[in-house]
Amino acid sequence: MNHAHKRTTLLAAILAGTALVSAGCSDRHPGETAGQKLDRSADKVAAATERATKETAVVVDDAAITTKVKSAIFAEPGLKTLQINVDTKGGVVTLSGTVDTPVLKERAMEIAQHADGVRSVVDNLAIKSTG
Numbered sequence: 001m002n003h004a005h006k007r008t009t010l011l012a013a014i015l016a017g018t019a020l021v022s023a024g025c026s027d028r029h030p031g032e033t034a035g036q037k038l039d040r041s042a043d044k045v046a047a048a049t050e051r052a053t054k055e056t057a058v059v060v061d062d063a064a065i066t067t068k069v070k071s072a073i074f075a076e077p078g079l080k081t082l083q084i085n086v087d088t089k090g091g092v093v094t095l096s097g098t099v100d101t102p103v104l105k106e107r108a109m110e111i112a113q114h115a116d117g118v119r120s121v122v123d124n125l126a127i128k129s130t131g
Contacts, residue, residue, distance in 0.1 A: 062088040065117045069093055072111045078104050079111075084125065086112070091119035098126050 032040075066088040073079045073086070084097040093112045099105045105125045112121045 068115045094122040096124035
C-alpha cells in the first residue's frame with residue numbers, strides 16, 4: 001500500500017470515528033464509552049424499525065379487514081357494493097354511502113361488526129328517500 005493511500009484510509013477512519021462520537025454527544029451520558037454509544041444508537045434504530053414494522057402491519061391488517069367487509073357486503077342479497085364505501089383505520093370500520101331501506105342499513109352494520117379484526121363500526125350510511 002503506498003503512503004498516500006495509507007493517509008487517505010487513516011483520514012477516513014478518523015472522520016468516521018469522529019462522526020460516530022459526535023452523533024452520540026447530543027445525548028449526554030457521562031462515562032459512556034464509544035461502544036456503549038453505538039449500542040444505544042443501534043437500540044434507537046431497532047426501536048424505530050420495530051415501530052415502522054408495526055405501523056405497516058396495521059395498514060396491512062386494515063386493508064384485509066376492508067376487503068373482508070366489502071366481500072361480505074357484496075355477497076349479501078340487496079346490498080350493492082357500489083353504494084357502500086368501506087374504510088378501515090386501526091380496526092375501526094367506517095361505512096358510508098346509501099342503502100335502500102333501514103333493514104339493509106342494519107344488515108350492512110351487522111356484517112361489518114362480525115368481520116374478523118373489526119374493533120368497532122362507524123355508521124355513516126344514509127337511507128335513500130323514496131319521494
